[in-house]
Each structure stands twice: as structure tokens, then as C-alpha cells.
Amino acid sequence: MLKPEQMSRLLIVASKDQMAPVVTELYRHNLFHIEDYVEAGAEGYEGFKIGSPLPGATEASGDLVKIRAIENAFSIRSEDFEVKQRRKQSGLQVLIEHELPAIEQEVEGLTVNRSKLETKLKEYEQKIAELTPFTGIPGDLDLYRGYSRLVVFAGYVEKEVSLSVPHEMFFSKGKGRHFTVVIAAVEQRSVVEGALQEAGYQAVPIPDESGVPQERISFYSSQITLIKKEIEDINQKLDAIKEKHADFLVACEEILKVQVDQTEAPLRFATTNETFVAEGWVPTNRVDAVSDSLTNVTGGKIFITVLPIDLEHDVVPVEYDNPSFAKPTQMLMDVYSRPKYAELDPTLILSIMFPLFFGLILGDVGYGLLLLGMCLVLRKYLKVDDGAQLLTVLRNASFSSILFGLLYSEFLGFELPWKPIMFSRHLKIGGGEAGGQGPAIPELMMLAIWIGILHITLGRILGMINHARQDHGDHRIKAVMANFGWLAVMWGLLIVIWTIAALPLMPDLTSLPKIFINLNAAAIVGAVLLVTGVILIARDSALEIVELPTIISHVLSYARIVAVGLSSVAIAMVVNFIAIGMLISPQLEHITVVGVLFIIMGVVVFLIGHALNMALGILGGGLHSIRLHYVEFFTKFYKGGGKKYSPFGYKRRFTED
Amino acid sequence: MVDVNMTLEMVQASQVGMKAIGAGIAVGLTGIGAGVAEMAIGSAAVGATAENKDVFGLVLLLTVIPETIVIFGLVVGLLLLF
Structure with a gap:
């Protein structure tokens, strides 16, 4: 209690041929926090080298990259994937060798096709954009080129152009700028250019097409429809593959990740020609289990010892050790900073005080129940770890909110059928009809x-x-x-x-x-x-x-506990007064058509007002309580900055041995 | 300010009003002050957190330091009113 999990420093030495079983065993235990060996001439490590990966590392990481690429194409994320049924590793291993290349080829073929089609789609759209200005001009597109004695200008002008030289001009009016085509003799090029410049001429390239522009556009439009359909087909095929293989893919990813982790572990060990040395941290109460099983798998050909800890120089990884109700609060501690190994871990205090402060601030049975319901519902959908923990913290806080609501005698700003057991927070809003004796501010x-x-x-x-x-x-x-x-x-x-x-x-x-x-x-x-x-x-x-x-x-x-709480009570009471006192109850005396509208308006005000106030209340109650801890409480004793305990291993979700 | 025609009740009522105005000014101005002070710290804090997530706890501390001003304002306001 109030202390992080006790750690022991473990030194493992064995010959290199025991490396694979040792790594596998350590990985299975998921307890050994490896202290990375760095080649910097550490004391006692002269002549050691960083180890090289176990055989199979390159293949596994190559396959992993491929799988992740496919998963990317499908936008599959293993985190938000429901585990249906755990697959056997041995069966998957065979499948990876046989099926994965086929799937990869299929997916790659489809995605390449899709991107080709997408390029074509863009090209056609561009063509349509180029052709559109010419639709206003009568005549075939062939007529715009192929002259040796004539020069063709096509482009936008801001005003009408008049030319003194012989020419032919087509003009189509537009908004702000007009499209024009001018054909003149080659000798007159400079005169025409000058006149066009004056009119703010912007050249438009003449499309490399033949035929009537309108027809060409409808041809391309129909092509675009076809391409879109093809892309749609490909997407459907990809979806079908995704549907069929998604759980296979996440399972493969998991197996390969495990393989890569294991085969690359020696990169963190110190090795000589014949032996390797691994240093790391294990929770003290698990040391025996780990060393026993290591001795077992190596048939005793291993040396394991617990090294003394030097608290001044060793950076001991920190794992929380809290009773289960306090565990979600660890998330709030990590937001600030993880405790150092020798430091007091205030998680337990925080897990008790935070809900208390929250309840003191947002002490309202109605809001508490709503928050409780919200947390329970959201908890079902939220899979992310941090978010789920935060919801659990808020759920605990909502209990305290309900409790203090009973003490304050508050329900959505109304008074419960008893007088406040603790000090009253009822303000005199709405001419006394909303509450009794007024708030006991000094107390x-x-x-x-x-x-x-x-x-x-x-x-x-x-x-x-x-x-x-x-x-x-x-x-x-x-x-x-x-x-x-x-x-x-x-x-x-x-x-x-x-x-x-x-x-x-x-x-x-x-x-x-x-x-x-x-x-x-x-x-x-x-x-x-x-x-x-x-x-x-x-x-x-x-x-x-x-x-x-x-x-x-x-x-x-700490006065903010009262201040923030009172403000949320005040808002709740004002909402009640506007909705019920001003809009609904006067209409209830004799109901008219307009009166019904007023009543509906009152209900809307009531709902929106309380929704907003609850959001503000949760934000205010949560932020201010945590802030009081971070700023006023932690600054008195807590520094933090501990290293997170991240053991070598992985908790498999989709596969099993 | 004092009118000879004012009755005692009027004087008392205006005193209450003045107190309320004073409390309002105390909370309002200190709120603005805290806001102005936190503005620069807050933006720097967000920047620092984007660079390095570990400093979040520290920069949160720095950001809320000026909040004391508004708490003082609040205390003065409450003392005036009650």
C-alpha cells in the first residue's frame, strides 16, 4: 500500500544455444523487464557485444510488414477487433506460409487496379473540365488546328474584343468572364494578341480531341460512370476478402509480432562468443517462479542470480501495486507522472479523495444517476484502455455524487423531500419557490x-x-x-x-x-x-x-470546491425556474394551443439546460478535483518521473499455443 | 451620492447593491486577469506537451498558477456578500 510493487534485479547467464528457449520462456511469463545492454563499456561488461537476432527474424519481420500493409489497405486495427475464437498457433504457421502470399497477391492486384482506375478517373475528369468552355462555340474540335496560314486563339476575356483586321470570332458569354475563339491570318498575330491582351486575355489550351465538344463530354461522362462502377466492384471484392480473412490477418499479425519480439530480443542482451547475459527486473514475489521455469527449460544449464539494488544509481521500473478499486485511478497518476521506485505512491489516497471532492462539487442525485448511467453505457462500447479506466473513475465519482446529493438534498436543482442534512446549497432563485432557507455560504x-x-x-x-x-x-x-x-x-x-x-x-x-x-x-x-x-x-x-x-x-x-459546486447548483435552479416557473406552470392552469407550444418550449429548455449543466458539472467537478490534487496536494511531497515497468512479453488475444 | 431625501431603507438598499456590484467587479476583473495570464502560459504549455508528453503534469501546474488570482477575487466577493 502506498508503495510500488517490489522489484528484484535479475541476472541471467547461459550459453548461446540456450538463448531460444530462455527467450521463449521469458516471453511466456511476461514478467521480465529487460534492461537494454548498451555497448558503452559498462563496468564488468568489457569485451561483451550486443547479441544478434535469432534465426527467422528477417522472414518474420518481412511477413509482419506485409500483413500490416494488407491490414492498412483494409483499415483493420487489431485493437478494435472482437475476439471470436482463439486460433492454434501451429495451424496458423502453416497458413501463413501457404495462404498469406495468395492473399497478398490478390489484395495487391486489386489495389493496384484500383489506383490505376482512380488515375484514369482523374484524367477523364480533367478532360471534361478542358472541354467544357468549348461547348458554347459551334463547330467541330478538328477545326481548331491544322492550319498553316491561320492562327487560332482560345481563352477567356473580361470584355468584348473588336479587331480591325480580318478575322472570325466566336463568343460565348459567361459570368464575369467570357469565352472567346478568334481565328485570324498568321501575319496578324501580333495585332490580335495586342487587342486580346487589352481585354484581359487568358489562354485556354485547345483539347487534343476530334468531334463535337458536347459529344466528347458525354462520352467521357459515360466512361467515368463505368470506371466508378469498376472501382465499386473492386471495393466490394476487397470488402469480401476483408470479411473472410480479417480474423486470420489479426491472428497472423499477433503470431508474427510475437515471433519478431522474440527473435529480436538478443539485440538487448550482452553476448560473448559462447554465452549471453541478460539483465532485467522482475517483481520480487515472482522471482522464484521465473527462475524455476528457466532452470526447467534449460535443463539446469543456466545461471540466475538476484543482484543487489543500488537505489541511487539504478533506475528501477515501477509497477503500481494497488487494491483493485484503486487501479483505474492509476491512469490519473500516469497523466501527472509515475512515482519513482522509492517514492510514496499516492494512488490510493487519490482514489479515495478524488470521488469525495467530485461529490462535494457535483453533489446532485439526478446528475449522479445520469453520470452513472452514462458511464455504464459507454463502458460497453469503449475498448481503449485509458478511456475505460477514466470511465471507471467517473463511475466511482458518480456514486459519491449521489451520496452527497442525498446529503445536500438536491435532485437536478430541486429539493428532495427532506431538509439538507449537510449544509444547504439551495440558492434563492425564482422568488423562493425553488428552495428553502438559502445557502449556508460561510459554513x-x-x-x-x-x-x-x-x-x-x-x-x-x-x-x-x-x-x-x-x-x-x-x-x-x-x-x-x-x-x-x-x-x-x-x-x-x-x-x-x-x-x-x-x-x-x-x-x-x-x-x-x-x-x-x-x-x-x-x-x-x-x-x-x-x-x-x-x-x-x-x-x-x-x-x-x-x-x-x-x-x-x-x-x-480549496474554496473552489464550494464555488464551482454553487455555480452548478445556480445554473440548475435557473434552468428549472425558466423551464417550469416561467414557461410550463403558468400554461398548465388553462391549456390553450399557444400554451402547449410554451410547454414544449419549456421541456426543451429543461432538457438542453440540464444537459449543458451536467456537461459543465462533470468537467468542472472532475478537473477541479484533480487539479486540487495535482497542484495543491502533490506539490507538497510528490515528484514522480519513475520509469514504467514494461515486461518482455505480450498478452495474446487471438491465438494460443 | 447621498441625497438628503433618501430614507434609511433606500440607503440600506443601495448599500446592498453597491456590495453586489463590488463583488461582481472583484470576481469579474480577477477572472479577466487570470484569463490573460493563463493565455500565454496555456499556449506554451500545449506546445511543450506536443513536443514531449511527459511534461504534461508540470505544465499543468504552471498553467493553473494564475488561477489563484481569481480565487482571491472569489473569496473577496463572497466575504462582501455574506
Whole structure:
């Protein structure tokens, strides 16, 4: 609890002929986090070389590339593929050799054909575009070329052209610009060109066609229809292949991926001519299982030992070790940063506090139930790991939302049939008809402040533990004391405030007898704490003194729990007031045709308003609760930056041995 | 501002109004301030995250630092009103 999974550093040495069975066994276990060997003259590794892949690596990775190419053509993704039935590896191996080339050839032939047709389609469309301007001009396309004494101009002009030389001109009006064809004698070329330039002439190439333009266009159009049909046919064929072979393909991909992973594993080992050395991490409680089975498969021709861990230099991979209800919250931890190996893992605290904060903010039975339903429904469709975890976190949060909704007595902004058990958040909106006694703002604020104080105190205590564990020598004591100093300053300040003013929900120390110039005993205790704290902080790092105001700002930051919550209550009540108070209930007294319209409008306002408010509430409730943890809580003790434990192996989904 | 013809009730009512306006200004202006401050940090943070996903936690911290301003505004607003 509060600690990552314990790891052991394992050293495996064996002769090279045992490499294949060892790799296969390690892969099967899916527990060994390989520490990659880098040829940099590491201590004790003089003369070692990086290993070379096992036989079959090239073929397997070649096949894998082919399969992935086919999958790409079909846009198949194994992640969103439903597992129907697991296939036997041995059978597939044969199929890969025999069927895969045929499928590949077929798919390749079809895709090549398709892209050829697509090019042709583009070409024809281009031709139609070229021909279109000439449809307005009478005459055959042959008539535009083949002259030695005449020159033909075709193009767009902005205005009508008048020429002083003998010529023939065709003109078709268009919007903004007009298409024109001018035929004149070769000697007059420059005159015609000049006149055309003046009219803003833009030349259009004359299509290399013969016949009437309109006919050519309809010919190409019919060709395009044919090609489109052919492409459609090819797509259908491809779909049929996809339908038939998709599960074969994902299974093949899996097998080949496994093969490639295994055959390329020696690239991460250190080897000599005859032996290999693999170093890596295994969860401590699984060390025996792994070494026993390795000894088994190699017939004892292997040397396995657990190396001592040097926490200062070794980067130990971190795997969470949490009770199952806290596991989804690991996703929120990874978003921030994975804990280091020696660090406290606050996932468990987060998994309890996050839903609590969420409920305090979005404490409404209606929204809670809706969110719960939404999570349960979406959970069915969402396969992505992170998304599913987030939904589980939100589902837990929705329970807390319902619970706090019962305490606050809120249902979509309405009051439940009882008075709020906790402090009321009912605002006086809509002339009192929407709620009773009005919100208990001062109490709620103080509650939030108290949560902040306790949360931060917990953070600082964890900070002391973390420093005591991770730091060494002189700095260790100083850092621990500095954390204590921060606590002392905060509580000292609090005590002083209590002696100055009487606040709701806080101890009232104003009436204690005064001892020393207007200060009572508590004030003196507070002041002493404050000064001691500042000194302790300064002893660790004098620069930290400028951070002192954050004590106040961080505690006050928890006021957002109330503020964000109240705003969502306010929106819910306003929506209710507009929808029911203003639109629906006045019409219900005597129903008319217009009245029915108003009622429908009211229902629409009600639905849209609450949908929006719920979206805002989930966003606000979720983001602000997680932010309070990331910013106010984690900064007190948590650094993170641990390396993820990613064991060598793979959990097969489509195949089995 | 003070009119001799004002009754005590009117004075009290206008005091309540002034308080509400004050609270509104406190929250509104600090909100704008926090927004302006977060604007630059936020865009830089998104850029940094695009380059390297690991810094997300850190840049989130940096982005929300100016939020304190609006929290102070909110506290002042609530103190004025209640």
C-alpha cells in the first residue's frame, strides 16, 4: 500500500544455444523487464557485444510488414477487433506460409487496379473540365488546328474584343468572364494578341480531341460512370476478402509480432562468443517462479542470480501495486507522472479523495444517476484502455455524487423531500419557490478551508516521509524539518487567526485571557510556531521564503470546491425556474394551443439546460478535483518521473499455443 | 451620492447593491486577469506537451498558477456578500 510493487534485479547467464528457449520462456511469463545492454563499456561488461537476432527474424519481420500493409489497405486495427475464437498457433504457421502470399497477391492486384482506375478517373475528369468552355462555340474540335496560314486563339476575356483586321470570332458569354475563339491570318498575330491582351486575355489550351465538344463530354461522362462502377466492384471484392480473412490477418499479425519480439530480443542482451547475459527486473514475489521455469527449460544449464539494488544509481521500473478499486485511478497518476521506485505512491489516497471532492462539487442525485448511467453505457462500447479506466473513475465519482446529493438534498436543482442534512446549497432563485432557507455560504466556505488544511497537512506529512526515505545525510534532516516548518507556519497562522476573529466551524480563541501586550496564550503559541517554521524552512533553502504566501493561496484554493459546486447548483435552479416557473406552470392552469407550444418550449429548455449543466458539472467537478490534487496536494511531497515497468512479453488475444 | 431625501431603507438598499456590484467587479476583473495570464502560459504549455508528453503534469501546474488570482477575487466577493 502506498508503495510500488517490489522489484528484484535479475541476472541471467547461459550459453548461446540456450538463448531460444530462455527467450521463449521469458516471453511466456511476461514478467521480465529487460534492461537494454548498451555497448558503452559498462563496468564488468568489457569485451561483451550486443547479441544478434535469432534465426527467422528477417522472414518474420518481412511477413509482419506485409500483413500490416494488407491490414492498412483494409483499415483493420487489431485493437478494435472482437475476439471470436482463439486460433492454434501451429495451424496458423502453416497458413501463413501457404495462404498469406495468395492473399497478398490478390489484395495487391486489386489495389493496384484500383489506383490505376482512380488515375484514369482523374484524367477523364480533367478532360471534361478542358472541354467544357468549348461547348458554347459551334463547330467541330478538328477545326481548331491544322492550319498553316491561320492562327487560332482560345481563352477567356473580361470584355468584348473588336479587331480591325480580318478575322472570325466566336463568343460565348459567361459570368464575369467570357469565352472567346478568334481565328485570324498568321501575319496578324501580333495585332490580335495586342487587342486580346487589352481585354484581359487568358489562354485556354485547345483539347487534343476530334468531334463535337458536347459529344466528347458525354462520352467521357459515360466512361467515368463505368470506371466508378469498376472501382465499386473492386471495393466490394476487397470488402469480401476483408470479411473472410480479417480474423486470420489479426491472428497472423499477433503470431508474427510475437515471433519478431522474440527473435529480436538478443539485440538487448550482452553476448560473448559462447554465452549471453541478460539483465532485467522482475517483481520480487515472482522471482522464484521465473527462475524455476528457466532452470526447467534449460535443463539446469543456466545461471540466475538476484543482484543487489543500488537505489541511487539504478533506475528501477515501477509497477503500481494497488487494491483493485484503486487501479483505474492509476491512469490519473500516469497523466501527472509515475512515482519513482522509492517514492510514496499516492494512488490510493487519490482514489479515495478524488470521488469525495467530485461529490462535494457535483453533489446532485439526478446528475449522479445520469453520470452513472452514462458511464455504464459507454463502458460497453469503449475498448481503449485509458478511456475505460477514466470511465471507471467517473463511475466511482458518480456514486459519491449521489451520496452527497442525498446529503445536500438536491435532485437536478430541486429539493428532495427532506431538509439538507449537510449544509444547504439551495440558492434563492425564482422568488423562493425553488428552495428553502438559502445557502449556508460561510459554513460551506469554512468546510472547504478545513478540507484544504487537512489535505495539505497530509501532503506535508507524506513529504516528510518521502524525504526521510529518499534523501541522505545532512540534507535529509533539513528537508524533513523544512516540511515540518511549512506545517508549523500554516498551523501557527491558523491559531493566530483564531485568536483574532471568531469564525464559523473553527475554534474560537478570542476570549482567552491576555498575557502579554494584548496577546493571549494561543496567539503566542501561534506566533512561536510561525517563526520556528520560517526558520526551519530557511535552513533548508532561504529562497523558499518567497513561497510563503502560497500557504494562504493554496488553502484558499480549496474554496473552489464550494464555488464551482454553487455555480452548478445556480445554473440548475435557473434552468428549472425558466423551464417550469416561467414557461410550463403558468400554461398548465388553462391549456390553450399557444400554451402547449410554451410547454414544449419549456421541456426543451429543461432538457438542453440540464444537459449543458451536467456537461459543465462533470468537467468542472472532475478537473477541479484533480487539479486540487495535482497542484495543491502533490506539490507538497510528490515528484514522480519513475520509469514504467514494461515486461518482455505480450498478452495474446487471438491465438494460443 | 447621498441625497438628503433618501430614507434609511433606500440607503440600506443601495448599500446592498453597491456590495453586489463590488463583488461582481472583484470576481469579474480577477477572472479577466487570470484569463490573460493563463493565455500565454496555456499556449506554451500545449506546445511543450506536443513536443514531449511527459511534461504534461508540470505544465499543468504552471498553467493553473494564475488561477489563484481569481480565487482571491472569489473569496473577496463572497466575504462582501455574506
